[in-house]
Amino acid sequence: MISVEEARARILRAFEPVGKETIGVADAWGRVLATEIHARLTQPPADVSAMDGYAVRAADAQEGAKLRVVGAAPAGRPLDTVLKWGEAVRLFTGSVIPAGADAVLLQEDARVEGEIIVAGQACIPGQHIRRQGQDFAAGDTILSPGIRLGARQIGLAAAANHPWLTAYRRPRIAILSTGDEIHLPGEPISPGGIVSSNALVLAGFARALGAEPWVLPIAADDAEAIGTAAKAALGADLLVTTGGASVGDHDLLQAGLARQGFALDFWKIAMRPGKPMIFGQLGGMPVLGLPGNPVSAFVCGVLFLMPAIARLSGLSQEMPQTVAATLGAPVRANDHRMEFLRATLSCGADGALVATPLLRQDSALQGTLARADALVLRPPHAAACGAGDAIHVIRLDLLGF
Amino acid sequence: MISVEEARARILRAFEPVGKETIGVADAWGRVLATEIHARLTQPPADVSAMDGYAVRAADAQEGAKLRVVGAAPAGRPLDTVLKWGEAVRLFTGSVIPAGADAVLLQEDARVEGEIIVAGQACIPGQHIRRQGQDFAAGDTILSPGIRLGARQIGLAAAANHPWLTAYRRPRIAILSTGDEIHLPGEPISPGGIVSSNALVLAGFARALGAEPWVLPIAADDAEAIGTAAKAALGADLLVTTGGASVGDHDLLQAGLARQGFALDFWKIAMRPGKPMIFGQLGGMPVLGLPGNPVSAFVCGVLFLMPAIARLSGLSQEMPQTVAATLGAPVRANDHRMEFLRATLSCGADGALVATPLLRQDSALQGTLARADALVLRPPHAAACGAGDAIHVIRLDLLGF
Numbered sequence: 129m130i131s132v133e134e135a136r137a138r139i140l141r142a143f144e145p146v147g148k149e150t151i152g153v154a155d156a157w158g159r160v161l162a163t164e165i166h167a168r169l170t171q172p173p174a175d176v177s178a179m180d181g182y183a184v185r186a187a188d189a190q191e192g193a194k195l196r197v198v199g200a201a202p203a204g205r206p207l208d209t210v211l212k213w214g215e216a217v218r219l220f221t222g223s224v225i226p227a228g229a230d231a232v233l234l235q236e237d238a239r240v241e242g243e244i245i246v247a248g249q250a251c252i253p254g255q256h257i258r259r260q261g262q263d264f265a266a267g268d269t270i271l272s273p274g275i276r277l278g279a280r281q282i283g284l285a286a287a288a289n290h291p292w293l294t295a296y297r298r299p300r301i302a303i304l305s306t307g308d309e310i311h312l313p314g315e316p317i318s319p320g321g322i323v324s325s326n327a328l329v330l331a332g333f334a335r336a337l338g339a340e341p342w343v344l345p346i347a348a349d350d351a352e353a354i355g356t357a358a359k360a361a362l363g364a365d366l367l368v369t370t371g372g373a374s375v376g377d378h379d380l381l382q383a384g385l386a387r388q389g390f391a392l393d394f395w396k397i398a399m400r401p402g403k404p405m406i407f408g409q410l411g412g413m414p415v416l417g418l419p420g421n422p423v424s425a426f427v428c429g430v431l432f433l434m435p436a437i438a439r440l441s442g443l444s445q446e447m448p449q450t451v452a453a454t455l456g457a458p459v460r461a462n463d464h465r466m467e468f469l470r471a472t473l474s475c476g477a478d479g480a481l482v483a484t485p486l487l488r489q490d491s492a493l494q495g496t497l498a499r500a501d502a503l504v505l506r507p508p509h510a511a512a513c514g515a516g517d518a519i520h521v522i523r524l525d526l527l528g529f
Numbered sequence: 530m531i532s533v534e535e536a537r538a539r540i541l542r543a544f545e546p547v548g549k550e551t552i553g554v555a556d557a558w559g560r561v562l563a564t565e566i567h568a569r570l571t572q573p574p575a576d577v578s579a580m581d582g583y584a585v586r587a588a589d590a591q592e593g594a595k596l597r598v599v600g601a602a603p604a605g606r607p608l609d610t611v612l613k614w615g616e617a618v619r620l621f622t623g624s625v626i627p628a629g630a631d632a633v634l635l636q637e638d639a640r641v642e643g644e645i646i647v648a649g650q651a652c653i654p655g656q657h658i659r660r661q662g663q664d665f666a667a668g669d670t671i672l673s674p675g676i677r678l679g680a681r682q683i684g685l686a687a688a689a690n691h692p693w694l695t696a697y698r699r700p701r702i703a704i705l706s707t708g709d710e711i712h713l714p715g716e717p718i719s720p721g722g723i724v725s726s727n728a729l730v731l732a733g734f735a736r737a738l739g740a741e742p743w744v745l746p747i748a749a750d751d752a753e754a755i756g757t758a759a760k761a762a763l764g765a766d767l768l769v770t771t772g773g774a775s776v777g778d779h780d781l782l783q784a785g786l787a788r789q790g791f792a793l794d795f796w797k798i799a800m801r802p803g804k805p806m807i808f809g810q811l812g813g814m815p816v817l818g819l820p821g822n823p824v825s826a827f828v829c830g831v832l833f834l835m836p837a838i839a840r841l842s843g844l845s846q847e848m849p850q851t852v853a854a855t856l857g858a859p860v861r862a863n864d865h866r867m868e869f870l871r872a873t874l875s876c877g878a879d880g881a882l883v884a885t886p887l888l889r890q891d892s893a894l895q896g897t898l899a900r901a902d903a904l905v906l907r908p909p910h911a912a913a914c915g916a917g918d919a920i921h922v923i924r925l926d927l928l929g930f
Contacts, residue, residue: 153714154729154744157736158929172893173723202750204710206721221822222710224721264896271899279733279930283823284899286726291715309605309623313554314692320607320625322574325687328555332680335558343555349603421622422684452880479853479919480881492573493664495671498685518880526927528559529680 129398131508132431132466138393139407139432142414145442146365149297153286156277158338159295160442165271168289171263174206175225178256182216182238182245183229189216189251194244201226216245225257232256264288274444276338296442299339302364303330304357306371306381307420308349325494326370326418326425329529333429336528337437339365347384354384362411365440368433369406371420381417385410398508400465401491402428423491427468430503430522430529448527450505450520455513456484462510470500473525483521501525530799532909533832533867539794540808540833543815546843547766550698554687557678559739560696561843566672569690572664575607576626579657583617583639583646584630590617590652595645602627617646626658633657665689675845677739697843700740703765704731705758707772707782708821709750726895727771727819727826730930734830737929738838740766748785755785763812766841769834770807772821782818786811799909801866802892803829824892828869831904831923831930849928851906851921856914857885863911871901874926884922902926 130138148162177183184195195216201207203222211217211228219225219232231251238245264270270288271281277293285293310324311317324346331341342364347357354372361367372381382392385408392408395417402424406417416433418425430448438447454476459469469485476482483504486496502521513519531539549563578584585596596617602608604623612618612629620626620633632652639646665671671689672682678694686694711725712718725747732742743765748758755773762768773782783793786809793809796818803825807818817834819826831849839848855877860870870886877883884905887897903922914920 154732157733169718169724171723171895174721176721178891178893202710203708204719204722204750222723258891258893262891263894268896270896278928279730279737280827280895280899280901280925282733283726283730283827284895286714286729287724287823287895289714289718289724291713307605308603312692313687313690317570317690318605320575320577320602321605322572322623323570323688323690325684328687329680329684331555332558332683336680349605422688426681426684452876454880475853478881479855480879490579490659490663492579492659494572494681494685494688495665495669498672498681500681524681527679 129396129403130394132397132399135394135397135405135407136432136435139416139436140439142409143436143439146297146299146440148294150292151295153282153291153293156282156285156293156295157279159277160338161271161273161275161277161293162296162442163273163294164269165285165288165290165293167264167266167268167270170261170265171287172258172260174260176258177219177221177223177225177232178258179232179234180220181232181234181256183211183219183226184216184231184233184251185211185213185229186231186251186253186255188214189231189233189247191247191250193247195247197243197245230254274442276443299365299437299440300342301334301339301437302342302344302361302367303327304344304347304361304367304369306347306349306354306369310346310371312346326420326422329422329426330368330370330429330433333433333529334437337434338441339437349380351380351383351387354380355387358385358410358415359388362413364413366436367410367413367415369415369417370425372417381406385415390415398465400467403465405432421491422494423497426497427503430524448522450522451481453481453483453519453521455504455515455517455519456482458514459485459504459506459512461512462506462508464508466508467506469504469506470496471502471504471521472499473501473523481521483519530797530804531795533798533800536795536798536806536808537833537836540817540837541840543810544837544840547698547700547841549695551693552696554683554692554694557683557686557694557696558680560678561739562672562674562676562678562694563697563843564674564695565670566686566689566691566694568665568667568669568671571662571666572688573659573661575661577659578620578622578624578626578633579659580633580635581621582633582635582657584612584620584627585617585632585634585652586612586614586630587632587652587654587656589615590632590634590648592648592651594648596648598644598646631655675843677844700766700838700841701743702735702740702838703743703745703762703768704728705745705748705762705768705770707748707750707755707770711747711772713747727821727823730823730827731769731771731830731834734834734930735838738835739842740838750781752781752784752788755781756788759786759811759816760789763814765814767837768811768814768816770816770818771826773818782807786816791816799866801868804866806833822892823895824898827898828904831925849923851923852882854882854884854903854920854922856905856916856918856920857883859915860886860905860907860913862913863907863909865909867909868907870905870907871897872903872905872922873900874902874924882922884920
């Protein structure tokens with residue numbers, strides 16, 4: 129058995145970012161940026177007004193001063209004139225400040241008398257002017273590769289005049305469930321059979337992480353069938369399997385993969401739930417063999433599949449992120465296997481995150497898993513902890529898992 | 530001017546969830562569930578083994594006892610037999626416990642001698658058995674309407690044998706940018722013009738919230754053009770506009786909408802950034818008129834567009850969620866307008882969230898906005914606060930915005 133940390137490190141070494149593709153900026157939401165983005169223009173493009181009002185010379189615009197309005201410059205229609213002594217130009221938010229002007233008199237501070245305005249208040253040079261380039265200047269690096277593009281980053285790239293972006297393509301994640309006892313929802317169920325859910329959960333992982341799931345037909349508990357199915361997945365960036373990874377007589381996954389030349393890296397991790405996990409390579413394609421138990425498969429997915437997909441995706445952020453929290457209820461001392469307790473989260477009086485492990489931690493409880501907000505990390509040989517003790521958690525509620 | 534809270538309440542009153550649709554459970558990721566889900570079967574379907582090992586009668590299986598293995602029951606292939614005194618049945622994780630057996634002897638505790646196993650340890654009745662229905666029983670309510678379906682909830686619905694789900698359809702959000710000075714990225718830019726980014730940001734909001742953006746062509750600064758464009762959006766669940774909502778001469782949005790029979794609800798909110806915001810109805814379609822300034826539009830989007838889309842989507846959770854944090858740097862006293870400071874987040878030594886307002890809060894800075902993790906809420910007339918003081922924030926880093 130190897131530790132969770134060693135398993136993750138060995139898995140991550142097997143992955144590098146997938147190739148890049150050109151995408152339209154309008155299709156960039158959720159995609160991972162693959163290049164630096166430099167501003168193609170300067171923003172604001174010139175000194176512009178921050179408010180609706182009048183461009184003035186501050187020296188003129190003392191309280192009670194009368195200024196003649198010689199024109200108007202709506203945003204996007206700059207006036208090609210030089211403001212002279214005693215003159216003002218009507219401006220709006222975003223209007224270019226005309227040459228000669230050095231301040232904006234707010235419209236609420238100006239009394240209009242025909243073509244004349246009367247300044248209700250003195251102006252300070254520079255007031256209500258946004259300086260050319262105060263947001264960014266042409267050539268500035270405004271976004272770095274490896275980030276997932278949200279609405280704001282897309283807005284920034286667009287404002288910097290990029291109609292196209294270079295993103296990592298979506299990694300393709302092949303998903304293979306194995307087992308004679310599992311059946312797709314709504315299909316006839318054999319005696320003692322259960323309904324397959326792992327593949328759908330793992331497809332959800334892929335979607336949540338911006339990858340493309342490819343759900344293969346369920347393979348029977350037969351080494352030949354498993355090997356054939358795995359071979360059919362060649363070309364995917366990663367093959368994830370569930371089931372058949374235990375230590376019993378029915379450990380057919382390794383036998384099936386071996387027929388196709390599988391190179392095993394490791395297959396046992398000191399963790400609970402989720403000990404039996406296979407990792408290796410099949411014809412250049414990494415293969416992650418998760419347990420068949422839904423909760424074990426899920427926890428292994430969070431710990432190993434998520435970072436693998438993140439690495440494939442080109443994301444620079446390491447996953448999963450852990451955050452500090454305090455325990456809401458006591459937990460017993462831990463043995464040599466790292467444990468991941470399903471827990472609910474609440475917010476303490478001081479704003480700190482409180483994680484309360486659910487009472488029933490049996491790894492067969494999908495209902496409990498679906499209600500959990502977090503996994504509480506219990507390192508190997510951790511001492512018993514009481515309510516209020518500091519711990520670390522992986523937040524599930526934020527992941528789309 | 531009305532308060533942020535009143536504006537949000539008035540906006541929310543204008544929305545109700547959109548209609549429902551049937552979706553395959555494999556396509557349910559990120560969708561909002563529209564009905565209760567009841568389990569269609571019992572899980573586990575019978576008492577099953579939690580481990581690989583042997584079904585035994587606990588009374589027989591004392592340390593050193595020899596038991597005859599009379600058969601094997603792989604998961605999904607239950608044995609139609611009654612276990613008698615002195616017998617054992619080979620089992621695997623998930624195997625149905627045969628009649629007559631009441632415990633599972635772990636395989637590592639059994640020494641195999643041909644057809645005989647020797648118990649290395651005494652068994653306790655019930656050990657390593659998962660009871661029928663311990664996860665859920667047929668008829669149990671396992672998921673409630675109004676939740677966004679993540680991987681785990683989809684897994685639970687599938688395990689409960691639902692091939693189809695009823696979800697709210699994706700709301701359709703029409704987005705109209707106005708202004709003579711704005712141009713799409715990569716297109717020719719007029720003197721004093723800027724590149725349009727608001728529509729892309731708002732489309733990102735829609736995507737992040739599972740809605741369908743419908744980006745309309747940019748409307749010129751002309752009441753007729755704006756009215757025609759707004760009318761063309763009829764049929765959307767919400768029309769969001771940006772620009773033209775200020776108090777200057779170029780407040781053309783209201784004039785344009787008025788030509789199509791727009792019923793104004795309100796148009797000024799005591800907040801910063803983002804004061805001028807229009808809300809009303811056009812032929813039964815709610816219209817939210819956001820400011821043209823990108824940062825103002827974004828903040829108004831977080832405060833008003835997000836809850837509107839959430840309500841349309843059928844989500845039961847109120848948005849935006851605020852969380853407690855502490856200030857990382859002092860802030861000045863606030864005036865009568867609620868303020869939303871762009872801030873970065875870090876994690877304090879005790880795990881508490883620390884929000885540090887960015888130095889430059891000018892509402893024209895898209896670069897700063899793209900780097901912010903949170904909005905710090907500063908209520909009207911809030912006193913000056915120092916580092917370490919308790920505040921509330923809206924986390925942007927978690928929203929896909």
